[in-house]
Amino acid sequence: MAMGTIEVAVTGLGASTPLGGDMAGTWEAMLAGRSGTSVIAEDWAAALPVRIAAPLAVEPTESLSRVEARRLDRCEQLALVSAREAWAHAGRPEVDPERLAVVIGTGTGGARSLLAQDDLLEQFGPRKVSPYAVPMLMPNGPAAWVSIDLGALGGARTPVSACSSGAEAIAMGLDLIRLGRADVVVAGGTEACLAPLPLAGFAQMTALSTRNEDPGAASRPFDLDRDGFVMGEGAAVLVLERADLARARSARVHALLAGAGVTSSAVHITASDRYGQVRAIGQALADGGLGPLDIGMVHAHATSTPAGDLVEAEAVADAVGTHPVVTATKSMTGHLLGASGALGAAVAVLSLREGATPAIRNLDRPDPEVKLDLVRGNRRRGVWEAALANSFGFGGHNVTLAFTRA
Numbered sequence: 593m594a595m596g597t598i599e600v601a602v603t604g605l606g607a608s609t610p611l612g613g614d615m616a617g618t619w620e621a622m623l624a625g626r627s628g629t630s631v632i633a634e635d636w637a638a639a640l641p642v643r644i645a646a647p648l649a650v651e652p653t654e655s656l657s658r659v660e661a662r663r664l665d666r667c668e669q670l671a672l673v674s675a676r677e678a679w680a681h682a683g684r685p686e687v688d689p690e691r692l693a694v695v696i697g698t699g700t701g702g703a704r705s706l707l708a709q710d711d712l713l714e715q716f717g718p719r720k721v722s723p724y725a726v727p728m729l730m731p732n733g734p735a736a737w738v739s740i741d742l743g744a745l746g747g748a749r750t751p752v753s754a755c756s757s758g759a760e761a762i763a764m765g766l767d768l769i770r771l772g773r774a775d776v777v778v779a780g781g782t783e784a785c786l787a788p789l790p791l792a793g794f795a796q797m798t799a800l801s802t803r804n805e806d807p808g809a810a811s812r813p814f815d816l817d818r819d820g821f822v823m824g825e826g827a828a829v830l831v832l833e834r835a836d837l838a839r840a841r842s843a844r845v846h847a848l849l850a851g852a853g854v855t856s857s858a859v860h861i862t863a864s865d866r867y868g869q870v871r872a873i874g875q876a877l878a879d880g881g882l883g884p885l886d887i888g889m890v891h892a893h894a895t896s897t898p899a900g901d902l903v904e905a906e907a908v909a910d911a912v913g914t915h916p917v918v919t920a921t922k923s924m925t926g927h928l929l930g931a932s933g934a935l936g937a938a939v940a941v942l943s944l945r946e947g948a949t950p951a952i953r954n955l956d957r958p959d960p961e962v963k964l965d966l967v968r969g970n971r972r973r974g975v976w977e978a979a980l981a982n983s984f985g986f987g988g989h990n991v992t993l994a995f996t997r998a
Contacts, residue, residue, distance in 0.1 A: 604682025604831030613650025646824030646926030665702035697757030699930030701731030754985030759933025780829030824926030851880025857988030888976025933983030
């Protein structure tokens with residue numbers, strides 16, 4: 593490894609997604625090929641050109657106190673629910689609070705709270721604005737609330753790098769442990785901005801699928817008939833731990849986080865860039881002491897946009913080759929924006945652990961320009977020693993995480 597010999601283990605996983613209220617339910621639904629996309633039920637969606645999205649399967653308020661439900665933005669609620677699940681899944685490690693850190697990324701933070709409070713201000717004046725408005729809308733709120741909940745004194749950090757925020761949080765957690773600044777890091781991403789303005793904005797960019805009459809078929813990565821992504825909401829959190837300490841307490845190690853690559857493209861504010869993606873993949877391989885032939889599985893960013901999927905397919909083929917099996921679970925969850933990279937990382941971990949990876953839903957006519965081994969039809973079984981999880985975001989953010997089997 594590039595930064596020393598410290599191994600970093602994944603000992604806990606948590607999630608709340610359009611497919612399930614926890615990681616186990618989400619994984620089961622992925623293997624079954626279910627879709628979390630539906631028609632938006634709220635009245636405000638009727639005026640939008642895109643009226644489908646992937647909302648949560650389980651409301652976070654079902655497992656939160658009344659105070660938490662009232663005072664936390666939805667993205668903060670999701671982060672807290674997922675972090676609690678991941679922490680319990682890891683066996684609640686006994687760690688010096690000053691050696692415990694939190695890194696939770698988000699693309700937009702408390703966007704729904706910001707929009708709702710602005711509506712109140714415009715309609716009723718400043719006295720109707722909530723005293724909790726600022727803590728609800730600030731992007732660092734999710735990391736802050738998780739750190740308070742766990743008593744983590746080793747830092748609460750918030751990468752804000754669009755759709756790669758959650759993956760960059762995990763990369764930052766890797767660095768914190770390798771640099772000796774923490775022994776355990778709770779890292780992931782969260783997003784909850786299903787609201788008229790974000791949906792209208794993405795629709796105006798022609799980034800969203802317009803299959804309003806067939807929601808379950810809308811998200812179709814690598815398919816010849818793909819026409820844009822489906823906007824979703826959710827969170828995913830991993831517990832990262834020094835592997836020697838995890839083994840010393842007999843914790844189950846689900847996989848090792850072997851390396852990470854983080855690059856910026858500096859080309860265009862929204863367009864995908866093959867060179868930047870190739871560099872991120874190459875950095876992750878080098879950082880993890882891996883070669884292209886070591887990689888058996890790739891979780892693709894693959895949002896289902898016509899240009900973006902093809903650029904990534906070319907980048908994977910260039911940097912790794914065409915031999916790994918490739919899956920893309922946004923076909924089922926929709927695009928969770930800042931949380932998507934963390935969920936993709938969890939899928940890579942579970943694929944290594946379980947020896948199976950989900951099939952890409954709606955891959956009816958694979959794009960002939962994509963020269964990859966796409967998982968189609970049924971889940972793919974295999975024993976893979978290493979896997980990659982890609983995550984790319986507006987602004988030219990490119991993150992690749994490399995995992996190895998424990």
